[in-house]
Structures are given as C-alpha cells and as structure tokens.
Amino acid sequence: MSDARSSRIEGLHKMTPAERLQAVSRQAGLGNSAIDALATAAEGQIELADRLVENAISTMAIPVGIATNMVVDGREVLVPMATEESSVIAAVCNSAKRCRSTGGFVTSTSGPVMAAQIQLLGASDPMNVRLKVYERIDEIRTICDETDPLLVKFGGGFRDIDVRVIDTDEGPMTIVHIIVDTRDAMGANAVNSMAEALAPKLSEWTGARSLLRILTNLADRRVVRARAVWPVSEIGGEEVRDDMLSAYHFADADPYRAATHNKGIMNGVSAVVLATGNDTRAIEAGAHAYAARDGWYRSMSRWETDGDGNLVGILEMPMAVGLIGGATKIHPTAQANLEILGVKTADALARIIVSVGLAQNFGAMRALATTGIQKGHMALHAQNVALMVGAVGVEIDLVASELKALGKVRQDLAEEILARIRAGK
C-alpha cells in the first residue's frame, strides 16, 4: 500500500501523462515495479486515455472474450464481452447453445427515446405551473429541435412533454420531462443541451425558478424486451426446470436474492455495454431503478413454462446505448467490437445486449439450481487463483488443474501446490 504524503498535486492536469506518472509515483512513494506496471499498461493507449479522461496516467486493460451461439431475431451474432470475471462468457455460450433449437432470442423495442428533467421551484401553484407548461408545447418543440438540428436531420428530435407535480420534504415541485428521440446516440448530451436551452423560457412563462436540468437514467421509454424458449431436454429435465422456476420466484419476492440475481443479468449486459464503449453506469442505474418501478426491488427477468412444458425467459429493461458519442465512436476497440457484432443502429445493439442479459440469467439460474455456482465458476476461476499466488508459464495450468481435481479452489492450497511444483516434488 502506498502512503501518499499529500493529495494536493498542483497543476497535475496541465502535465503530460508521463510527467503525471512521475509526480504521482513520487507522491505515493511507488516502487519500480508499480511504476513499470503503470507505464507498460499505458503503452500505445495513453494518448486516447488522455483525451477521454482527466489526469490520465495509465490505462487498465479488461479482457474481451467472444460469446458464441447467439441467435438474435434470426441473425447469428458473435458478441464481444469485456469483463474481468471468469465463467461469465462461458455461461452465455452455454445458455445460447441450449436455446438454438427454438430459434434463439426474439426482441422488441419501444425505440430510442430519452427524457430530460427540468425542476421548477418556488411557485405556490405547482398544478397551475404544470398546465402553463403544457400550453407551450409548440414553442418547446421549436426550442428543443433548434438546439440539435443534426439530430432532427437524422430523424430524431423532440417528441413530447410530460409534466408532473411531485411531493418533497420542502413541498411540491413541478417536474418537466422533455421526451426526445435520440436515434443512434445514447442521447445524454442532446437532451441535456435541450433542457438547458429550455429552462430559462419555462421560468419566464411560469414564474417558477428552474434549477436542475439533466437527463433521467430511468429510461423507461427506451425499453428493450427479449424472450427465449429453452426445451426441457436442453435444461436437464423437468425437475431442473421447476427448480429454476423456484429460483426465479425467490428472486422476485426477496430483494436480497433479487440483487444477486440481477447482478448476474448485469454480468452479461455490462460486459457488452463496456465492450462497445457505452456508459455502464447509465445502464446499471436505469436497470436497477426499472426493477424497482413497482415500489419494491424485484427480479429484472420473468420466467414461466409454455404449453409444452418448455422454460420461457423474458427480460425487459431500459437500454440507452448509442453508436455515436461517448467512447463508442473514438475508441478503436469499441469500433472493432461493433464490427464483430455487425450492428448498424443503436437499436440493434440494444436488442443484442438484452438478449445476452437473459442468456446470462439462464446460465446462472441453471447452475444454481443444479450443481451450484462454484463448480463451473470456480473451475474457471482456478487459473486466476494460480496467477494470484505467483504461478507463471506452465505452472499456471498445473496449479489450476490440481485445484480443480481437488475440488477446492483456495489460495492456501494453490500456494502449497506451487511450492511443491517448484521443489520438483
């Protein structure tokens, strides 16, 4: 652990990344191996990193793996996933393989529609303010569309308003939602610019003070739905199917279980979001808020059986991803991953992501309802544990396979095995 002398490094943001690395190393008292690790990771990447974020000193590589077997809306698709967690990609490959015979994943979407909120305060008549805003819809449309003519040219732009009065600890507030079709963009910048342009006008028309002007990540008008059918024969029998349903009912009724169940879904979702340079925090925030829309936090997915006894999975969630903007357009790896996916629209990307989330959920539930998660997950995790204890080259596979054979993937055992290998025993 470093023992930073002071967190104040004057002018760090004005230095080059190499100068920053030196300054941080000095301040944090880094040893040569830590400095080398940061400098090596930065090679060939730092120029872009320095453009993307502030005070960049290095980069952090996350593995990109390919999920096979996915069929989405009849199209075979190879899906790049960026994740540091073992067994996540294997789970998608496995689950997608098991529903190929029924056609894979079928999706639908409500379209690329985002909303921004403008908070109006200080009026004694918030309901009256609400109606005054509705009366100005034509002017609002003009202001919003004039803010982003390019978006309008591509077929997007202002669509509608929704004006709510909410109760808060400091009394009622009027909240204006501007609803915008953002086409192939995630749309944060477009809707935020529109909200900022519109806010002074809303104050002028209503007499209320405008304060916050920002998009909502609860993108409940940009919902994507995926469904798939797993034949009983591909699940491992009726007993496994019924146990998977019991696992789902547990998650849907208990927020402690729902959090983990949904984390499994997000294992798949966030990995594709990250691989395509999209904003993982935006997607995570929207997904969890949507899962709590009924007033309690529940499973993001739904599971049932069809008339033939097959297991049917359904996932419906907000999916505000883009192909334009953020890191998507400028990160070469994101661009290459989009090429692998072969998608030309944000809508097509969103459909694949939600399908991967559903596949991931199937894989985790099936593992949990049968062998338990440790068998598949820990078998793949054994290599990480071998690396953690310092195994190199051929040692890694030797340590990992001994751990798997023992059925105990533990660091203390890995250390013992490595010591034995090195002693030639």
Ligand SMILES: CC(C)(COP(=O)([O-])OP(=O)([O-])OC[C@H]1O[C@@H](n2cnc3c(N)ncnc32)[C@H](O)[C@@H]1OP(=O)([O-])[O-])[C@@H](O)C(=O)NCCC(=O)NCCSC(=O)C[C@@](C)(O)CC(=O)[O-]
């Ligand atoms: C791990 C498996 C897939 C093994 O599952 P298995 O049935 O033992 O696999 P298999 O060896 O019989 O192979 C079947 C297919 O799985 C795929 N597959 C199999 N192995 C690989 C591999 N190495 N790399 C790529 N693909 C692999 C591959 O498609 C293969 O077909 P093939 O191509 O050979 O014809 C299964 O046990 C599984 O899906 N487990 C769940 C893993 C999981 O969810 N991991 C996430 C980490 S745990 C977590 O964070 C979330 C959680 C679990 O807490 C969520 C929750 O609680 O709900």
Ligand SMILES: NC(=O)C1=CN([C@@H]2O[C@H](COP(=O)(O)OP(=O)(O)OC[C@H]3O[C@@H](n4cnc5c(N)ncnc54)[C@H](OP(=O)(O)O)[C@@H]3O)[C@@H](O)[C@H]2O)C=CC1
């Ligand atoms: N709460 C949140 O989630 C927030 C997220 N963000 C960040 O915002 C970023 C995403 O913003 P986003 O607005 O998507 O990106 P950009 O503003 O970079 O890109 C969108 C813009 O690109 C132009 N454009 C060109 N071609 C198209 C097309 N085919 N479809 C749609 N627009 C097109 C449009 O017009 P024009 O170029 O004229 O503007 C559009 O407004 C992410 O990095 C995210 O992290 C930012 C703030 C808050």
